[in-house]
Amino acid sequence: MTKVLSVTGYKSFELGIRLEQDPRVTIIKKAIEKKLITLIEEGLEWVIVSGQLGIELWCVDVCLALQEDYDIKIAIIAPFDEQDSRWKESDKEKYQSLILAVDYYNALYQGGYKNPGQFKMKNQFFLNKADASLILVDEDFPGSVSFYLDTIKKEDEHPRFYITPLDLEEVSRELQECTAIYDDY
Numbered sequence: 001m002t003k004v005l006s007v008t009g010y011k012s013f014e015l016g017i018r019l020e021q022d023p024r025v026t027i028i029k030k031a032i033e034k035k036l037i038t039l040i041e042e043g044l045e046w047v048i049v050s051g052q053l054g055i056e057l058w059c060v061d062v063c064l065a066l067q068e069d070y071d072i073k074i075a076i077i078a079p080f081d082e083q084d085s086r087w088k089e090s091d092k093e094k095y096q097s098l099i100l101a102v103d104y105y106n107a108l109y110q111g112g113y114k115n116p117g118q119f120k121m122k123n124q125f126f127l128n129k130a131d132a133s134l135i136l137v138d139e140d141f142p143g144s145v146s147f148y149l150d151t152i153k154k155e156d157e158h159p160r161f162y163i164t165p166l167d168l169e170e171v172s173r174e175l176q177e178c179t180a181i182y183d184d185y
Contacts, residue, residue, distance in 0.1 A: 002039055002159065004046045006126040007032070009055030009136030009163070014143040017054070020094075025058060028136065031163045031171045032062045035134055039161075040070045048130060050122055051076040051083060051098070053091055055136045060098050075104035079122035082112050123151040132159035139164075 017024055032055075036047065047063050049056035063074040076099060084095045099105045108125055109118055126133070126148075133152060137145045152158055 001043045002132040003043060004048060004130045005036075005039060005044055005132050005134055006048050006130035007056060007059045007134045008049065008052070008126075008148050009145055010143055011052055012054035015054065027168055027172050027175065028055065028163075029058050029062050030175060031167050032059050032134075032136070033066065034171065035161060035163060036062060036066060036072070037070070039134075040066070040072050044072065046073045046075060048075045048077055048126065050126070051078050051095060053087065053095075057094065057098060060102060064098075064101055073103040075106075076102050077105075077122075077125070078107040079118045080109040080111065080113050081107045083107075085112065119147065120151070123148050127151060127155055127158055130158075132161060134161045134163065136163040 012018070015024065036044070036059075047059065049059055051057065051060075060074055060076065063072055066072050067074075084092045087095065108122055133148075135145060135148065135152075137143075137149065139149075142149055152160060
């Protein structure tokens with residue numbers, strides 16, 4: 001049974017998503033929600049993310065919404081302090097508001113970015129702390145997720161769940177069907 005789940009995936013810019021209002025964000029959040037609800041109903045208690053822009057922060061949004069109906073906790077465990085220091089102002093504001101809203105926040109390394117090894121250690125930390133991982137990725141085009149995938153592939157017994165482009169297409173169809181039904185009324 002999965003009690004603690006790490007979630008990761010593409011950064012928003014890797015998907016070409018610049019605005020939170022992009023319709024693809026709704027599809028991605030719905031796909032995350034579907035997977036999380038299934039896992040929550042099977043006993044999931046905690047979701048942990050590192051707080052990267054994109055999939056991880058959208059997952060935090062989803063978890064916070066799910067807390068209205070489910071007993072699920074969310075943690076942001078950043079690789080280092082002030083990981084948002086180079087982000088645009090609107091992204092910083094969102095990140096800071098989510099830090100205040102989650103059940104737990106901390107940074108693995110006190111102080112700012114020092115070297116790429118901090119990300120490698122972050123990946124290993126998440127594998128050690130989580131019972132399983134949920135990864136939104138197209139394995140043919142893994143982008144920055146490839147570093148996490150490389151780490152996880154060394155852990156044969158670490159369960160992993162994926163959200164693939166096919167899952168996103170299915171969610172998109174479901175949302176279109178719901179919209180079409182709604183439009184008929």
